[in-house]
Amino acid sequence: MLRKTLVGLTLGLLAATQTLATTLVVGDQSYNTRTVMEAAGVLDDLPYQLDWKQFTAGSPVAEALNVGSLDLGLLGDAPPLFLGALGAPIKVVGISRQSLDGVAVLVLGDSSIRSLADLQGKTVAIWKGSWSQQLALSALDRAGVPRDRVSFRYLNALDASHALEGGSVDAIATWEPYVTQAQRHGARVLTTAEDLIPAQSFVVASQRALDDAAKHRAIGDFLQRLQRARTWANADPAHTARYARAWAERTRADAAIAQAWFARARTSIGPVTPAAIAQAQRTVDFFAGEGLVKGYDASRLFYDGFGTSLAPLAQTAQR
Structure with missing residues (x-):
């Protein structure tokens, strides 16, 4: 019994050590995700390192994921869905919603x-x-x-x-x-976009990161922290204002516009669900109809292994 306990403790310490030595490379757009997480204070005591890469649009985030220079990226649905048609080594691991x-x-x-x-x-x-x-x-x-x-x-x-x-x-x-x-x-x-298009955003991981045990754990932890940050930002107008001021200062944008945008958007993060996959299929089918992508089964692009890490999206965020 003692031997089994010692082996278990050793394995646990080994996993913790590997996680501490892990660096998660995250593709953000214009500091939005980084700012809300820092403003909410959810990046304290991280058990791994974060290496933020900033982009100005979703397509280069998707391409960086495709070539393996990012572990995780945050972007709108179209770029990863287009890459999915080509069999790119990426998976959608979380769903982001905002007011339509x-x-x-x-x-x-x-x-x-x-x-x-x-x-x-x-x-x-x-x-x-x-x-x-x-x-x-x-x-x-x-x-x-x-x-x-x-x-x-x-x-x-x-x-x-x-x-x-x-x-x-x-x-x-x-x-x-x-x-x-x-x-x-x-x-x-x-x-x-209400009742017209899904307008989803995705948290996307490279397959290589998902296959790495330490990075897999780090991604799950990151998603939980991001969900807490988004919940914090939506919980109180004062929190929204703090987030907006921090983002505006970092990007040299208009703080009043940022605050109005964030207050309306009420962005939230949730797990991959059958409904999200069905909506992604609608988008694939639309662009296939326009001749911009080859039609395919969108479900192959999604990974629901973090469903227990994330609380379901609030109904108000699924408008």
Whole structure:
């Protein structure tokens, strides 16, 4: 009995030592995840090292995961779903949700466009292979507006915002923080992503990291800490404000816009679920229909091994 106890203690100490020596390389976008975790104080006493890599968009995060230079990445659904069609060695290990009010089709406040039907004969800025394209086309289809009656300009989110302000396009389909920024300058919402597209975000791990026992444990721990941080940020307006100030200071952004964005988004993190996989399949099928990706069974891209580590997403975050 004593021998078994000593062996168990030795194995436990060995696992702890391996974890302490582990470095988890995490791909973040514009310091958002790092800032909320630091503001919430959940990165204290980490049993492993964190090496943050910052990106300005989701596609390079996905590519870094694909080539193995990241262990974990946080990004929107389209880039990893596109890579999934190619059999990339990555897995979605967590689901991030935000208010779908922050993904919207916008026009200027004084525009004569009052409905989606009014977009006929107009120019709309979208970005291929993104929520922007999926929202704009899904909204037109639901409204019965023929796609060939609308002109599209393919602009990234920042350029699209400038084009709307400058009057070179009539409407844009975009996401946060550009929705909040535009609304603060008087832009109007024609429609949001509500009941139109899933607009999920993913926490994605490289297969190599998942196959490493120490990194697997570290990923599970990281997800729990991230969930606590998001819960903290949503629990009190003062917490949201602290998070917004810290992020704005780090990125030199407008703190008021950041606070309005974070308060509306109420971003939360939860486990992989059948519902999340089904919504991912909808997105794959949409882009396959546009000829941008080969259709496939999206479930093969998901790993639900951290389901016991994460509490289910709150109903309010699943809008």
